[in-house]
Amino acid sequence: MQRVFHENEFGYARQCTCTDAVHLHFGNVALLLNYSQVFDFSAFISGTVVQEAGVEDRDARCIYLPTRDLALMFAVTYEELLMLDEILSQTLMMIEIDKLLSN
Numbered sequence: 304m305q306r307v308f309h310e311n312e313f314g315y316a317r318q319c320t321c322t323d324a325v326h327l328h329f330g331n332v333a334l335l336l337n338y339s340q341v342f343d344f345s346a347f348i349s350g351t352v353v354q355e356a357g358v359e360d361r362d363a364r365c366i367y368l369p370t371r372d373l374a375l376m377f378a379v380t381y382e383e384l385l386m387l388d389e390i391l392s393q394t395l396m397m398i399e400i401d402k403l404l405s406n
Contacts, residue, residue, distance in 0.1 A: 305317045306318040308393065308398070311386050311389055312386065313329050313386035314329030314330065314386070315390065316341075316390050316391070316394040319335065323337060324338070325337075327344075327390070327391075327394075329383070329390065330377070330379065330383060332377055338398055341391065341394060342395060344391065345388075345391035345395055348368075348384065348388050349392070351366065351368070351384060352388050355384065356381075358381045361380060362380050363380060363381075364380050365380070366378070366379050366380065366381060367379075
C-alpha cells in the first residue's frame with residue numbers, strides 16, 4: 304500500500320515507492336516531484352495564494368499556474384489553489400517529520 308501524505312477533495316500527495324519523491328495529483332494534473340521540487344512548488348503556491356487573495360470570484364478558473372513550457376499552464380480557482388496549498392504544506396510537514404524520525 305502506498306503512503307498518502309495528505310488528501311483533500313481536490314487531490315492528494317503520496318510517497319513514491321521507488322525514490323524520495325512525491326506523486327502530486329490535483330484536479331486533472333499529476334506530477335512526480337522530488338522533495339526539493341515539492342519545497343519549491345509549495346513556496347510558489349503559497350506566494351500565489353497571497354498574490355491572488357483579492358480575486359473577485361473565488362470559484363472562477365482564472366488563476367494560471369505556469370509550467371516550464373510557456374504555452375502550457377494549469378488553470379485553477381482560488382478555492383482549488385487553497386486546497387493545493389493545503390496538500391503541499393501538509394506534505395512538507397510529513398516529509399520533515401520523517402526526516403526527524405529517521406535521525
